[in-house]
Amino acid sequence: MQVAQGLASVCTEVFLKRFTSTFPHRKSMKRYSVVQLVKNAASRHKNWDRAWRAAEPKDEYDVVIVGAGGHGLATAYYLAKEHKLTNIAVVEKGWLGGGNTGRNTTIIRSNYLQPESIALYELARSLYEGLSQELNFNIMFSPRGLLNLCLTEHELRVFRRITAANAAEGLDTRFLSPEQVKEIVPIINDSPDARYPLLGALYQPRGGTARHDAVAWGYARAADALGVDVIQNCAVTGIDVKRGKVTGLQTAKGPIKAKKIAVVAAGHTSVVMDMAGVRMPLESVALQALVSEPVKPMIDVVVMAGAVHGYISQSDKGELVIGGGADAANNYSQRGSWPALEHTLTALVELFPPISRLRMLRQWGGIVDMSADRSPIIGETDVKGLYVNCGWGTGGFKAIPGSGFIFADSIANDRPHPIAEPFGIGRFAAGRMIDESTAAAVAH
Amino acid sequence: MSGNPHRLSADWTGRLVDRSRKISFTFDDKRFTAHPGDTLASALLANGVRLVGRSFKYHRPRGLVGIGSDEPNALVTIGVGDKLEPNLRATQVEVYDGLVASSQNRWPSLETDVGAMNSALSRFFPAGFYYKTFMWPQAFWKHVYEPVIRKAAGLGPATTQADPDRYEHAHIHCDVLVVGGGVAGLAAAKAASETGARVILAEETHRLGGSCDIGGGKIVDDAPLEWARSVADDLLASDRVTVMPRTTVISHFDHNYVLMAERVADHNPGLIAAGHPRQRLWKVRANEIIVAAGALERPLTFSDNDRPGIMLASAARGYAKRFGVSPGERVAVFTNNDDAYRTAIQLFEAGVNVPRIVDTRPGPDSSLIDQAKAVGLRMSFGSGIVGVKTVEGGKHIDGIKVAPVRTSGRLGEPEFIPCDAVAMSGGYNPAVHLFCHVGGELVFDDALQSFRPGSTTERLRVVGAANGIFNVQSILEDGFQGGEHAARASLKKRPAKAKLKAPKATQSTEGPLEPIWFVPALGAKNEGNKHFLDFQNDVTAADVELAAREGYRSVEHVKRYTTLGMATDQGKTSNINALGILSDVLDTPIPNVGTTRFRPPYTPTTLGALVGPIRGKLFQPVRRTPIQAWHEVNHAHFEPVGQWRRPYCYLRDGETIKDAVSREVLAVRNSVGLLDASTLGKIEVSGPDAAKFLDRMYTNMMSTLKPGRCRYGLMCSDQGFLMDDGVVVRLSEDRFLCHTTSGNADHIASVFEFWHQTEWPNWKVIITPVTEQWAQIAVAGPNARELLQSLDSDLDLTSDAFRFMDFKSGTLAGMPVRIFRISFSGELSYEIAVPAGYGMGLWDALLTAGERHGVDTYGTEALHVLRAEKGFIMIGDETDGTVTPLDLGLSWAVSKKKADFVGKRALELPEFHRPDRRHFVGLSTHDGNTVLPDGAQAIQINAERTSSPPLGYVSSTYFSPTLNRSIALGMISGGRDRLGQTVHFQAGERMIAAEIVDPVFYDKDGEKQNV
């Protein structure tokens, strides 16, 4: 069969011609505002700027960041903004924000147990509060409140300890009674006959969610405006090291010289670091998630239930956003898989019986980098000029602004930022783990 | 018009409906009549209801677009109360008598929807508008904008009640799973079963035949449907084949694991009453899979193409043929391909007025076009619909404006053609979804202007229209060949030359289609913001263009920025059209633009079905000890411990939990108490190398333990952190019994196996978990010995004969027992193990014998208090994965003599010997009536509250009934060197002062347990 060559392309051209200003090369970014929106509506949206340039690599940069996820882009932004470095590139093998930042369940909280973690995640959370304004991009931070359900006596003790640990760091986390929980989430199963009767919840009122894609886009746009080259479709294929020091990298778009290289490649960190001969305490595995069809508001907060491995929130569009467990075995497949999701769904239907009649719309996986103690790794490596920021595993979205901030500071000043210091890669050999998995040690 | 204004005349009764019978249903509280066999879509159409829903963003009035599961618009809510179910596609809902349906996403009503204002304002809501605004002032997002947006979004409502229906899971294996019961699927199933394979044929709808009833042509000498009927009969009669109607293959996972959702009773609630589940999830493992899922028709992108009355051409003729319903009285056809001519001809034959066939192709030529000409249909070639005239605020169309589209892209003189419906066709997309779930690679087919399957690592093949083959003869051949090959592969037969022959078929040949992604419109309408791509999410051509222009150039960016393809239909009909536009915008061919990722499930699937029976009392098993029933009868207040449910305490009349716990503690301290310790993990380790092996597993030396003796042991991970503890008993020279904590029983057994098999496979060790073989009862308290002595026994229980940490076996009260004289309470205490079947008997015997001592039973909380009084650690309270035995002051249990044990090397790290590590200590509040809160953080004496990390925390805290004061245990930095110092704890607004003391609060010299 041959294709009739008719009007096809011409027709679309007619349509395209309507937009006179195609792809302007912008000098200064126009701020987004209601006024802009109205103005642009009047001009039929012909004059919106590009959010970012389609940058191509230069020969050399002061800092090349590998990975245009939230962490990489935030690092670039703060390097430019706070440390006035302008000769920076972020190289991305696919499309910016296409890694875990673009596929996570967007939970933001800082109610951790260990003081090192609290400092890091609370810095990030507090930066999220003003991030839309900072970036001039609505990232829809929604501090709608977050509940960690308490379903066992063991959790009760752990959560009390967390409440106290948080209070000691000045965080607002509270322990709620089952009645208070019911009031916040009326559809919760609070029957005393439930398999795990509800004993209360740890509540962080300023925990919540943000729009995942917008975080990546907002940082990309803001970084681009400060002169950062965000180079997409540019996979790093090699890292050049001379006499223990980085000199540049090989990419799909050719070699690039670099004084410093910061690898922020999440699930692919082991692969990229291997190019510099650095072996990592990481395992990559697909973490599973799903969304339901959108429905009218039914859950107004984020709910996590560690004892039964389920967490859930409802997006502004109305889907229930549900996180599952990880696959059993290492992989880089990003595929959806079943066992983890079935487990999660049984837990959530048990906790929220009315969701039984809703429907799953889509499921997916993201390759997360699980570090040996499940806490992130931030800092310089044994190779001079080679920095790494990884190991965020299942929970790094919430950390993006904080992580970018302290990582940029560490790179710019050639010494770890105080909040980053405990997260150095050397902690493993030293036995100085930062372990948040207390709830895993359930026993009597 | 009365009754069913759009039912066709008697010759066109609709082959699926029974016009002789009537049933009734309601839509938005209005009662309507339908016939058995109708879908809600066909019944609404028959009743002249065009407006069935409102779109997501602009609340535009919407009607039916399709006829199957690809329907983007006609979403309805079915049922009420606890059976309420939102977002169902009217095209899939089979009407039964009494069905209650409602429209969604409108307020106050479908006809007058306030949200429709959004449509008028649509210019202010281009793609991604919310990223650009709603930012000021900062607090407004949470308090003002977001609540409004949330309320407005979200399609249908959810029920707030628990789901009353039952759901099932079932597992099934087969040689060949065939997805789809159209001609291709039937052919494949027939060929596979005739080759000897065990075959499952799953079909999403309630009937077989797929679209062959509207595809035209002949198989052998009959209508394709007749062939389908006879093949179906063969398949149904075969015991090698299972045909599953109303079963959607939703997901394909690694290694041909497939989920299928069967809608067992949705079409007939009577089945639920009769004992059937509402839906069933099938978990299939198929050696080979054949996807014969057909192809999905795509709309054309013209201005106002979303108006009610504009539907897909195949749907239009489907409604006529299957349900005897016409989409309208005057139905214009708009196409870029020949297949839509079948719609024109069939509608014409059904007596519907077809005023015009508008064909974008300048001079198409084929037998179908000739047929259309022959029956007198009029055509406008090289033309497009350049405007749609609507009435009643866009709820109905009144006619179309048709104009020649010149090669310059300019429009010729428009002609107005009155009509109340349009059947459109932009070509077909093979249904490649399932092929893609497990990494199948697509190729772009220029002739189809669509993607079709390329290569895959799975044992899966695609046939028929899903494979991009649309001609019946070729489909049959493809199906037969696929079926035979798959069967041979599964049965491991040699792939000989195919033996089975497909029957002969004929079908009118079709000319080529013309790719056209954007039909120009008159005047201002050309902005593209009424050229809808994704109907449900209101994504237009202009949105796609804007996204690309703003830099969102990856197809995945376009999807996310515009929400294209993210609605409940996942862009089944619209995605390729959008790719076409994007391709033109970026000036990049479609294959380079690529497509967004296909993900499971194929259609949205009820969470209830996914969860199946695993809910309520079948949600996570509760393990029961042999004494569980007694606990229940005797008012135990339970707590979950692992999968067990252990008595926390036993409540007597009028008692609070606190009262009960203190009574139980005092009973043990003052007389004697019984604890059901059956849940403790028990592992027998035997063999010549058992002692050597346990020396590795435990930090202590176990090889020096004498037969008949017990030793408290610690187990670390190789990282050096304390993992578990328990008493090890040497039953005989080469046989040990290891006790573990309840929650860790299975874990430790597998840890043992792991070390044995992977690190020391040649050691002669046999590991036998025996937790469930034994019921175990702790008898603790000063009167414990007397109690036991009052029972018949062949054992000498006197203190010299049966010392602390001794083990003996014998009989007690006529039961075979193992008795361990160990104590977790600090009292004289025996733990007695009996084969589980005797558990209740022993419990009874002990209770009876203990009556004169006022024996009491105690639960886990009393156990905790008792051990805390003694300063014993509890795994999970004092440990959290970061604590070593050294931190806990248990270095006496960490052998210095052994060359190696699990955790030894790590424990030598300087980090674990830092003087400021947190040590396990007692905490004695200055005020004995004040109980420290759980987990309270210790703050340096005299220091201002700073953000510097606290000194440590409270790990266990109780009011001790024994000592009549509060006691607490905690982990304090350098604690062992701070004994006697005071630390402070924040408790709400209050500061509590406590002294750091030795963790043993009660009977420091251990006299009680040694009596």
Add this chain to the structure above:
Amino acid sequence: MLLITCPVCGIEGDEADFHAGGQAHVLRPQSKDPSNVSETELSEYLYVRDNPKGLHRELWHCGRGCNKWFNAERDTVTMEFKGFYKIGEKPPSEKNAKKKGGTA
């Protein structure tokens, strides 16, 4: 849901009936010479993992079968198993490599 065959008992079953044990052939230096293990060697053994994108040698436990641990080779991208082999045996890819070498 991966499909796994236990090389010990021959059972073929769902991934859910097995338990994944991570990277195989990780050397525990203490077992060789407990008195002479550097901190680097220790952390290499305890924490550092190959984590390859591609062929991975890993441990599995036949939990609903013979209760034995075994090894597998699997592509971590396509998820295809390339072979299953018992503890103590050589990975199939190594064996094959040898064979190739031998015949060449």
Add this chain to the structure above:
Amino acid sequence: MSDASNTFAVWRSGAALDAMQMQEGLSVRVEDRGDIGMLDLRLKSKSDIDAASKALGFDLPTKARTSAGTKGIACLWFSVDQWIVVLPRHQLPSVLEKLSPSLADTFSSIVDVSDMRSVLRVSGSGAQSVLMKSTSVDVFDGAFAPGHVRRVSFGEIAAAVHVIDETSFDLYVFRSYVEYALDWISEAAAAEATLQPFSAQGPVAV
């Protein structure tokens, strides 16, 4: 046996099972096989397998997932080095008397695990259907024939299935899970919802 054997019986046929047998509308019948004894046998060498076979009076099954036995004594293959000997409880002492000496001084192990598991006999027209709803095994596989033994996930618990004949099987579950197993079976055995794939079917619309 001691006087306490009564207690044993009382617990074994707990209330849950009585209720179950009385429940109407199930496609299977469930009985507790009651007073049976079980030995966990670990043998590491061919000679020990031979010795044990001799002591028991029949060849231990060495083919994976099979069983063997005589006169009331059955031996189920559990692993390459593990068997479960199932026998009437009263025969346990005499069998042990023969078995133990035959394995004396060998690297082997016999553990009395009589009380560790409950054995449920599930029989009736719906037995196969119950298995399909509860386990991931291929019940239509030719190997899944009488005598076949397979450890499975049964619903949410670990279990072993011993196929007796076309319409019955024995289910071995750890005793703490037996109530759960019964609840599960009563849900899976709804008679109306009995599954009969791969058999002639009623009409389906075309």
